[in-house]
Amino acid sequence: MNVAVVGTGYVGLVVGACLAETGNDVVCADVNRDKIELLNNGIIPIHEPGLDALVARNEAAGRLTFTTDVGGAVTRSEVVFIAVGTPPDEDGSADLQHVLAVADTIGQHMTGPKVVITKSTVPVGTAAMVRDRIAQHTEETFAVCSNPEFLKEGSAVNDFMKPDRVIVGVDSDRAREVLTELYEPYIRTGNPLIFMDIASAELTKYAANAMLATRISFMNQIAELCERVGADIRLVRKGIGSDPRIGPAFLFPGPGYGGSCFPKDVRALLRTADDHEMPLGLLEAVERVNARQKRRMFHKLAQALGEVTGRTIAVWGLAFKAETDDMRESPAIELIEDILEHGGTVRAFDPVAAGNARRVFGDRIVYATDPYDATEGADALAIVTEWLAFRNPDFGRIAGALKRPIIVDGRNLYRPERMAELGFTYRCIGVPD
Ligand code: NAD
Numbered sequence: 179m180n181v182a183v184v185g186t187g188y189v190g191l192v193v194g195a196c197l198a199e200t201g202n203d204v205v206c207a208d209v210n211r212d213k214i215e216l217l218n219n220g221i222i223p224i225h226e227p228g229l230d231a232l233v234a235r236n237e238a239a240g241r242l243t244f245t246t247d248v249g250g251a252v253t254r255s256e257v258v259f260i261a262v263g264t265p266p267d268e269d270g271s272a273d274l275q276h277v278l279a280v281a282d283t284i285g286q287h288m289t290g291p292k293v294v295i296t297k298s299t300v301p302v303g304t305a306a307m308v309r310d311r312i313a314q315h316t317e318e319t320f321a322v323c324s325n326p327e328f329l330k331e332g333s334a335v336n337d338f339m340k341p342d343r344v345i346v347g348v349d350s351d352r353a354r355e356v357l358t359e360l361y362e363p364y365i366r367t368g369n370p371l372i373f374m375d376i377a378s379a380e381l382t383k384y385a386a387n388a389m390l391a392t393r394i395s396f397m398n399q400i401a402e403l404c405e406r407v408g409a410d411i412r413l414v415r416k417g418i419g420s421d422p423r424i425g426p427a428f429l430f431p432g433p434g435y436g437g438s439c440f441p442k443d444v445r446a447l448l449r450t451a452d453d454h455e456m457p458l459g460l461l462e463a464v465e466r467v468n469a470r471q472k473r474r475m476f477h478k479l480a481q482a483l484g485e486v487t488g489r490t491i492a493v494w495g496l497a498f499k500a501e502t503d504d505m506r507e508s509p510a511i512e513l514i515e516d517i518l519e520h521g522g523t524v525r526a527f528d529p530v531a532a533g534n535a536r537r538v539f540g541d542r543i544v545y546a547t548d549p550y551d552a553t554e555g556a557d558a559l560a561i562v563t564e565w566l567a568f569r570n571p572d573f574g575r576i577a578g579a580l581k582r583p584i585i586v587d588g589r590n591l592y593r594p595e596r597m598a599e600l601g602f603t604y605r606c607i608g609v610p611d
Contacts, residue, residue, distance in 0.1 A: 179360065182207060182255035184248055184280045185262035185298070186217065188224055188334065188438070188504065189327050193261060193297060195229060196338040198236035200363040205243045207251035217244040225503035225530040228335040248280070249287040257356060258284055260308070261297040261327075270445035271453075272301050281308040285315025292320045293356045297327050299387075299443060301450050302380045305347065321353040324376045326383035331437065332501030339364060344371045347379025384450070387443040388461055393428045394435045395467035401431035401608025402474070411608025412590065431607040433509035433562055433588030434471035436498035441468070441507045472509045475560060476516035478605045479586045483558055487521035492556035492580070494549055495563020495589075496528035496535045503530040509588065510562040511538060518542060527552040529565055550575050558584035561591060573600050 179202045183194040186208035194206040208214055216223050220237075222230050236242035245251055252258055262276035277298055284294055294312065296305050309322040324347035329337040341364055346357045354373060365371050374382070401411040411431050419426035435441065444465055451458040480486050498508035505511065508531075514524050524543040528535065532545045546552035549568065553559055553576050561568060569591050577583050577600070585597065587606040597604035605611065 179203070179257055179356075180255045181205070181257045181259065181360075182251040183259045183261055183297075184208075184251065184283075185260065185276070186210075186213060186244065187261070187263060188226070188331055189297060189329065190259070190261035191217075191222075191224065191233070192226065192229060192329060192334040192338055193259060193327065195232045195236055195242060196335065196364075197360065198239075198242040199232060199339070201241070202360070203241055204236075205245055205251045205255065207245050207248040209246065209248065211246055214244045214246050225501075226331065226334050227501055232335055248283050252284050252287040252292075253289050255292070256290075257293050257295065257360065259295045259297045259325075260284075264298045264300055264442075264446075266442045266445050269449060271449040272299070272304075272442070272446040274300065274304060274307070277304060278307065278311055281311035282315065284320075285312035288312070288316040288318040288320065291318060291352075293353050294320055294322045295325045295353075295357070296322070296380075297325055299326060299383050299439065299446075300324075300380060301384070301446060302377045304380060305376045321348075321350040321356075322376075323348045323350075323353040323357065324379040325357065326379060328383070328386065331504050332499060340367070341365065341369060343369055345379050345382050346371065346373050347376035348373055349376055384443050384447040387440055388447050388464070390428055391435055391440045391444050391468070392460065392464050394432070394440075395464040395471070397429050397431045398434065398471045398607070399467055404608040405610050408610045410610070414608075431590065432471075432564075433475050433513070433607075434468045436472075436507040436509050436511075438504060438506040441465075472512040473516065474607075475509070475513050475562070475586060475588045476520075479513075479517070479558060479560055480520070482584045482586060482603055482605055483582075486517060489557040490523045490525060490555060491517050492546070492552040492554075492559045493524055493526040493543075494528075494552060494559065494561045494568050495531075495565055496526055497531040497563050500563055500565045503528075503534050505531055505534040505538060508562070510535075513560060513562060513588075514539065514543060525552045525554070525556055528563065529567060531563075550579055553579040555579070555581060557581050558586065561585065561587045561589055564589040564591065573597075573602070577601065 181204045183190045183206045186206040194204045198204040264272040267273040404411045496510045527546040583602045590606045
């Protein structure tokens with residue numbers, strides 16, 4: 179099938195490359211010239227495991243191309259995915275300007291029937307708005323459907339190739355047929371392709387992210403309570419996770435959720451509910467708990483150090499989670515800003531996110547060349563991202579490099595008992611001191 183993917187970011191690039199992998203002829207289009215130039219020079223602008231090889235292989239086979247000519251990409255394709263960003267507007271609602279700009283471009287470049295698929299995370303009613311915008315420019319027949327994306331950064335290629343489920347909101351047989359054909363190669367092991375009405379598909383994406391964010395905030399609050407009452411979140415987690423109604427996944431406490439999806443999607447869902455005069459008190463609390471959680475690491479650090487002013491803190495991990503270079507709404511941002519505001523200095527290390535971190539902090543922090551370089555002469559070490567390389571470090575080297583053996587761990591990577599034996603003051607989440 180001839181497919182255009184408009185918006186070549188974390189989602190669009192993965193979707194385009196994975197669709198090419200199963201034999202489709204895919205063009206990825208983006209208005210960002212720098213990004214397309216990088217891609218045309220064989221450079222992948224994001225860190226995503228397995229993506230480089232996938233893109234290279236499909237480009238070499240002639241099934242995957244990149245362009246800034248969005249209109250041209252639309253004209254030559256029977257299927258058009260809209261995968262542009264939907265950042266939060268000032269009031270928290272999803273800003274649809276990019277989605278609707280693409281709808282205009284599609285309408286202006288229709289020379290035959292098409293199936294248009296909204297892949298971006300968009301509020302209920304957006305597919306209808308896209309349909310209206312396209313129809314303002316053309317008499318051609320087209321279908322619009324909603325196909326929200328559930329890939330996780332860090333395992334995006336695998337998630338797309340082997341999805342837990344594929345959700346499609348349709349109101350036409352043509353769209354149902356095309357989406358079935360496109361997705362059949364990825365659901366051969368029996369994971370479901372679930373068709374539903376468009377509004378339900380649009381809401382499913384927000385409901386899924388809101389549920390996951392709720393789990394995180396819930397566990398973070400129980401973890402704090404553990405610290406107060408002398409219980410251990412590691413045991414409580416195991417205890418509740420073995421109940422099949424709860425399940426073990428997504429029960430780890432941490433420095434608060436970040437990334438490009440949970441914070442903005444929770445806010446957008448709150449806004450949607452507000453527009454329908456329905457307060458979503460539960461999600462308001464989830465958001466409040468998360469904002470507070472993002473500040474807790476700094477408080478733990480300040481407590482362990484006594485004083486942050488004039489101190490140097492080594493920070494391990496800048497990305498919002500492991501295996502990605504995405505820093506959008508990363509808890510590292512709050513922590514580092516708090517340290518700087520209180521007169522401390524930061525020596526940070528992340529295996530892949532330093533480039534994006536420079537856009538956030540510029541020269542206000544030192545970018546270390548490796549984890550141990552970050553700890554050199556620092557007064558304490560704070561761990562924000564759960565990179566594998568941080569899980570079994572040389573503690574002797576860390577103790578030798580730090581001025582004081584203090585570790586504040588937002589990811590509970592180490593056993594407190596062992597850290598005490600090694601002579602560290604070790605503070606983690608949900609385990610009493
Ligand atoms: P991104 O910011 O990485 O990429 C968006 C791209 O769209 C950018 O490259 C931008 O230049 C391009 N763009 C903007 N306007 C355009 C236009 N008019 N024409 C062509 N290109 C245009 O965003 P992302 O993380 O890939 O997210 C895209 C959407 O997918 C969002 O709605 C997001 O909520 C959703 N989503 C993201 C993830 C994720 O993990 N990142 C997962 C599931 C869903």
